[in-house]
Amino acid sequence: MxxxxxxxxxxxxxxxxxxxxxxxxxxxxxxxxxxxxxxxxxxxxxxxxxxxxxxxxxxxxxxxxxxxxxxxxxxxxxxxxxxxxxxxxxxxxxxxxxxxxxxxxxxxxxxxxxxxxxxxxxxxxxxxxxxPEVVAQLLIRRRDDPRDRLTPREQEVLRLMAEGRSNAGIVDALRVSHSAVEKYVSSIFAKLDLQPTDTGHRRVLAVLKFLDG
The missing domain is CATH 3.40.50.2300 (Response regulator)
Structure with a gap:
C-alpha cells in the first residue's frame, strides 16, 4: 500500500x-x-x-x-x-x-x-x-435521540457498527452468535427506519446521516 x-x-x-x-x-x-x-x-x-x-x-x-x-x-x-x-x-x-x-x-x-x-x-x-470517541459524540448530539427506541444491547451493537465493525467483528467483540448479531442489526434498522445493506461502511454512514438529521 x-x-x-x-x-x-x-x-x-x-x-x-x-x-x-x-x-x-x-x-x-x-x-x-x-x-x-x-x-x-x-x-x-x-x-x-x-x-x-x-x-x-x-x-x-x-x-x-x-x-x-x-x-x-x-x-x-x-x-x-x-x-x-x-x-x-x-x-x-x-x-x-x-x-x-x-x-x-x-x-x-x-x-x-x-x-x-x-x-x-x-x-x-x-x-x-x-x-469510538467520535462515534459517541455524533450519537449523543441530538437531544431527541433515536437510540431511545433501542434496547441497551442494540445500542451497543449500533456503536460497534458506527465504528466500522462488520457483523463478524461484532460477534468477536460481544462474544455472541452470528445469528444473534444478525437479529440485532435487523432490529436496529427496523427501529430507525433504515434499509440495511451488505456493505459495512455504507450502513455506518446511513446511521450517522440519520442521526445528523
Whole structure:
C-alpha cells in the first residue's frame, strides 16, 4: 500500500513514517502542510492519505480542507484523518463528502498499533474507520435521540457498527452468535427506519446521516 503522510510535527511525522514502513507500507511522501500534501497526492496518486486535521499556517482546519479537496479531485485516494481531539464539525464534513474509503481517528489511537494498522487497511480497502470517541459524540448530539427506541444491547451493537465493525467483528467483540448479531442489526434498522445493506461502511454512514438529521 502506498501512503502519503501529512503531519506538521516533525517528531510525530518521523514516528509515523517508521511505524508504517516497519508494518510493510510504502510511505511515498511525508509532508508538513496542506499545499505540500495536495502536491504530493497529485504527484504520487497514493492508495491512502493520512492527514492531521490542524496544520500550518493557522493550525485550524487546513488538514480537513485538504482532505475534502482530495476526496473531490482524487476520488480513488482513500483518506484517514487524525485529530488530537474530537472535532464533531470536521468529522461530519468529512463523512458527508463521500460514502467510501474514509476514516477519522484520534491520535491517541496510534498507540494501539494493531488497531491503527487495521483501520488503515480497512479504509484503503474502501471501508470506514471511526474513532469510538467520535462515534459517541455524533450519537449523543441530538437531544431527541433515536437510540431511545433501542434496547441497551442494540445500542451497543449500533456503536460497534458506527465504528466500522462488520457483523463478524461484532460477534468477536460481544462474544455472541452470528445469528444473534444478525437479529440485532435487523432490529436496529427496523427501529430507525433504515434499509440495511451488505456493505459495512455504507450502513455506518446511513446511521450517522440519520442521526445528523
Amino acid at each position: 502506498r501512503i502519503v503522510l501529512a503531519e506538521d510535527s516533525v517528531l510525530l511525522r518521523a514516528g509515523l513514517t517508521k511505524l508504517l514502513t516497519d508494518a510493510g507500507f510504502e510511505v511515498v511522501a511525508a509532508v508538513g502542510d496542506g499545499p505540500a500534501l495536495l502536491d504530493a497526492v497529485a504527484e504520487h496518486e497514493p492508495d491512502l492519505a493520512v492527514i492531521d486535521v490542524r496544520m500550518p499556517p493557522t493550525h485550524t482546519d487546513e488538514g480537513i480542507q485538504a482532505a475534502l479537496v482530495i476526496r473531490r479531485v482524487h476520488p480513488r485516494v482513500a483518506v484517514l484523518v487524525l485529530s488530537q481531539y474530537v472535532e464533531e464539525r470536521y468529522a461530519t464534513d468529512l463523512l458527508n463528502s463521500s460514502t467510501d474509503a474514509v476514516g477519522y481517528l484520534l491520535k491517541d489511537r496510534v498507540a494501539h498499533v494493531d488497531d491503527f494498522l487495521d483501520a488503515l487497511r480497512r479504509v484503503a480497502a474502501g471501508g470506514t474507520a471511526l474513532d
